[in-house]
Amino acid sequence: MADHPQRRPARRDRRPSPHAIRASPGFPHVTPFVETRQDVPRTIIEMDFPEHTTYRRMITKDFLHRRVEQLRPRIENIIDDLLDTMLATEERPVDLVRALALPVPSIVICELLGVPYQDHALFQTRSNVLFSREATAEQAMTCFQELAGYLGELVGKKAAEPGDDLTSRLVTEQLMTGAITPEALVAMLVLLLTAGHETTANMISLSALTLLQHPEQLAKLRADPDKVPTAVEELLRYHTVAASGARRVAVADIEIGGQLVRAGEGVILAYDAANRDGSVFDDPDAFDIDRSDVDQHLAFGYGPHQCIDQQLARAELQIVTRKLFERVPTLRLAGDLAELPFRRDAAVYGLQELPVTW
Numbered sequence: 001m002a003d004h005p006q007r008r009p010a011r012r013d014r015r016p017s018p019h020a021i022r023a024s025p026g027f028p029h030v031t032p033f034v035e036t037r038q039d040v041p042r043t044i045i046e047m048d049f050p051e052h053t054t055y056r057r058m059i060t061k062d063f064l065h066r067r068v069e070q071l072r073p074r075i076e077n078i079i080d081d082l083l084d085t086m087l088a089t090e091e092r093p094v095d096l097v098r099a100l101a102l103p104v105p106s107i108v109i110c111e112l113l114g115v116p117y118q119d120h121a122l123f124q125t126r127s128n129v130l131f132s133r134e135a136t137a138e139q140a141m142t143c144f145q146e147l148a149g150y151l152g153e154l155v156g157k158k159a160a161e162p163g164d165d166l167t168s169r170l171v172t173e174q175l176m177t178g179a180i181t182p183e184a185l186v187a188m189l190v191l192l193l194t195a196g197h198e199t200t201a202n203m204i205s206l207s208a209l210t211l212l213q214h215p216e217q218l219a220k221l222r223a224d225p226d227k228v229p230t231a232v233e234e235l236l237r238y239h240t241v242a243a244s245g246a247r248r249v250a251v252a253d254i255e256i257g258g259q260l261v262r263a264g265e266g267v268i269l270a271y272d273a274a275n276r277d278g279s280v281f282d283d284p285d286a287f288d289i290d291r292s293d294v295d296q297h298l299a300f301g302y303g304p305h306q307c308i309d310q311q312l313a314r315a316e317l318q319i320v321t322r323k324l325f326e327r328v329p330t331l332r333l334a335g336d337l338a339e340l341p342f343r344r345d346a347a348v349y350g351l352q353e354l355p356v357t358w
């Protein structure tokens with residue numbers, strides 16, 4: 001991705017710091033949970049160099065492009081099984097969020113982390129509250145503690161009987177060598193489990209809806225499935241589900257796009273606004289799977305904190321987009337667009353439900 005020096009700090013610039021936020025009273029937080037987690041160990045999303053690099057390296061290996069490519073056949077199976085179940089049901093309409101969008105990334109992240117998928121209700125409900133802007137700080141902290149308790153038990157089980165999963169590797173290679181504390185490990189697992197399904201789930205349902213609302217674009221995709229990867233990038237740009245942006249505090253004076261940000265001032269990285277920037281994208285509000293400038297999008301963030309798992313999210317979105325419209329060619333929205341429950345109350349934009357029929 002080419003850089004736009006006019007509107008971005010340098011890729012490796014670490015002066016906009018997420019670490020400094022906790023020490024900045026009155027800083028506008030994305031969710032109440034962020035505001036109250038003073039006593040919760042930091043995860044990579046809130047760390048600065050060099051701590052950030054040390055902790056990020058503990059998990060990058062599992063999210064490398066090569067590793068994700070090995071997972072593709074398994075992701076295909078998961079999606080096929082879910083579509084088999086959905087197509088076998090007599091019930092109409094079907095909620096595509098429950099039938100497909102939520103289970104796909106949940107099963108994938110569970111298998112990667114070694115979390116039993118049968119416990120999905122436990123982590124999906126808590127995660128919903130952690131990402132909510134409307135939950136109270138107490139509700140969010142209770143949910144975090146419940147998730148931490150659950151994952152703390154899992155760490156104990158993996159220590160006793162390690163498997164072939166990321167949690168077991170973190171336990172044997174990092175926890176047992178003293179490189180990470182039990183509390184920091186559990187906080188990292190909470191981040192991976194929650195971020196690992198919320199964002200992608202919302203992208204899957206919004207992608208299905210967007211293609212159904214743009215039949216001419218869907219027809220182009222059907223005629224040429226090689227367009228799927230670019231269409232997925234356009235869907236990522238168009239929706240930017242991490243819509244409330246990322247927060248930083250300047251730890252030194254910094255100039256961004258000709259604007260001086262003084263040390264101590266807050267910075268909101270508005271990825272959604274950047275993805276509709278008319279000086280970068282032609283006709284930015286149009287949804288166009290053929291746009292040539294789509295590789296400029298910032299849906300996975302930018303710089304040192306760029307999404308660690310973007311290759312996996314891309315693989316899931318590409319496979320699900322292709323298979324859904326191949327296997328359910330007459331798929332259509334059941335109900336009124338205006339009535340759909342969009343998640344405007346959450347840090348990650350999406351849909352609570354998507355009724356479909358075929």
Ligand code: HEM
Nearest residue numbers: 044045192195196199200242246300301305307308309313
């Ligand atoms: C970071 C978006 C899927 C884990 C980020 C950031 C964005 C983002 C915008 C940067 C936040 C910042 O600048 O502070 C997305 C989108 C996804 C997705 C749109 C799906 C479509 C995932 C998945 C995981 C994941 C599946 C799996 C565990 C993370 C982690 C970070 C992160 C751990 C923090 C990286 C760091 O601070 O170094 N993501 N994400 N994300 N994402 Fe994702």
